[in-house]
Amino acid sequence: MNNLLSIHTVRFVVLILLQVLLFSNINFLGYINPYIYILFIILYPVKNNRILFLFISFLMGLIIDIFMDSGGINATAALVVAFIRPAVLKFSFGAVYEHQALKFNNIDFGQRLTYITILTFIHHFTYFLFEIFNISKIILVLQNTLFSSIFTITLCILITSIFSTKSK
Amino acid sequence: MQQIVNFILRNKSFLFFLLLLCVSVGLTIQSHSYHKSKFINSANNVTGGVYNLGNSVSSYFHLKEENDKLHEENTRLRSILNNQMEKSETFIDSTSYTTKYKFTTAKIIKNSYSLQNNYLTINKGSRDSIKQDLGVISSKGIIGIIGNTNSKYATVVSILNTTNKISGQLKKTNQFGTLSWNGKSPRYIQLSDIQKNAKLTKGDTIITSGRSSIFPKGILVGQVEGFKLDATKNYYEVEVLLFNDMTNLEHVSIIENKDKTLINNLLQSNE
Structure with a gap:
């Protein structure tokens, strides 16, 4: 348990630093950035204290906001993703999730891709909706969501594959 | 009463979610309407x-x-x-x-x-x-x-x-307007409210007008890339190509107008 706690604390700090120092400055084609800090929310243990989880996600978004001077955009997006995660888990993994026996290292690639894709799209859509904050520019919101999502999903899959400790 | 307590206990995570959502949406709205966020800024x-x-x-x-x-x-x-x-x-x-x-x-x-x-x-x-x-x-x-x-x-x-608005003008004549950004390309900003009778040509230099106490007159902004009449047909909307490459900045200078407090005092005493 102690070990688990330290892993998540380190992940929290490292992902925030990576996000603000590296991934927010990529600006691929001028504006496309990945938001890989949601990896923390994606990989948070399934068995959790719901309220604590919501609060930690909110806090993470808020810290990113403070770094990026973006008001409360990341906090909102992270909070929405954290709230909606149980439903997505249920949809992606079905029975495995019901039995609370889910280990992210042991699930197959397809399911993991579905799970990460849905969460990323929800996060990015909320993020750009609040960032652009203008319903008449909905096309721009969708366009940014699509491009950034592709970038984020690719990176998330890569990172989870590299750091997974699969024992066969 | 019992039912209210039960309702809160049953939906406590949802209510907590709503609470945090209100906070974050509030911060977002604040950041969109007022460009100096009080709490959420990276100057710490x-x-x-x-x-x-x-x-x-x-x-x-x-x-x-x-x-x-x-x-x-x-x-x-x-x-x-x-x-x-x-x-x-x-x-x-x-x-x-x-x-x-x-x-x-x-x-x-x-x-x-x-x-x-x-x-x-x-x-x-x-x-x-x-x-x-x-x-x-x-x-x-x-x-x-x-x-x-x-x-x-x-x-x-x-x-x-x-949310930023700066007063700018044409270098060759003194017609002035408002510089703002439409959020699209980091290479262009927009100069609006230029009188229709202004003689604009592509390549004209745009400078700050010195009408506020923030920038002195004559700081370079960019050059005219294109222009069209706005919806009222009375003013030009000018597309300005910035001289600065905003994507590649390192050293900057900060200008302080020493007469600023004097000017502001004068303005306040007039009110």
Whole structure:
């Protein structure tokens, strides 16, 4: 348990630093950035204290906001993703999730891709909706969501594959 | 009563979610309507320290370009100096110019240009007498206006911020308008409310108008790239190509107008 706690604390700090120092400055084609800090929310243990989880996600978004001077955009997006995660888990993994026996290292690639894709799209859509904050520019919101999502999903899959400790 | 307590207990995570959502949406709305967020800004010691550390590494990658820029600026300044020596009747009295405005140099430790509301962070703060609402320029033109400050760091509301409005004018005539950004390309900003009778041509230089106490008159902004009449058919909307490459900034100067308090006092006493 102690070990688990330290892993998540380190992940929290490292992902925030990576996000603000590296991934927010990529600006691929001028504006496309990945938001890989949601990896923390994606990989948070399934068995959790719901309220604590919501609060930690909110806090993470808020810290990113403070770094990026973006008001409360990341906090909102992270909070929405954290709230909606149980439903997505249920949809992606079905029975495995019901039995609370889910280990992210042991699930197959397809399911993991579905799970990460849905969460990323929800996060990015909320993020750009609040960032652009203008319903008449909905096309721009969708366009940014699509491009950034592709970038984020690719990176998330890569990172989870590299750091997974699969024992066969 | 019992039922209310039960309802709260049953839905406690949802209610908590709603509470946090209200907080974050409130912060978002605040950041969109008022460009100096009170609480959420990167002018504090932790974020400033992290960016400073990151910048101390990444600034090495741009050394060559920075040298080129300095070289360019030196050449430009030298040519101005030579010109002024030749014709001493130039319009500006250089002694009064230097006493009225105070320049402080600073380094950008965080740049951003891909959002709708962009802020920069610089490594000078209130202990270097940086205050809110001072103008920030680079060797090539305007950058933005100081937002929040703390003792060591300050945020700059970039001209690439949809809430930022700066007064600008044509260099050849004195017709002035409002510079703002539509959030699309970091290379262009928009100059609106230019009178219809203005004679615009592509390539005209746009400068700051000096109508506020933030920027002195004549700071370079950009050049006219295109223009069209707005919806009322009375004013031009001008697309301005910035002289500054906002995606590649390192050293900036902060302008302080020493008469600013005098001007502001005068304005307040008039009200």
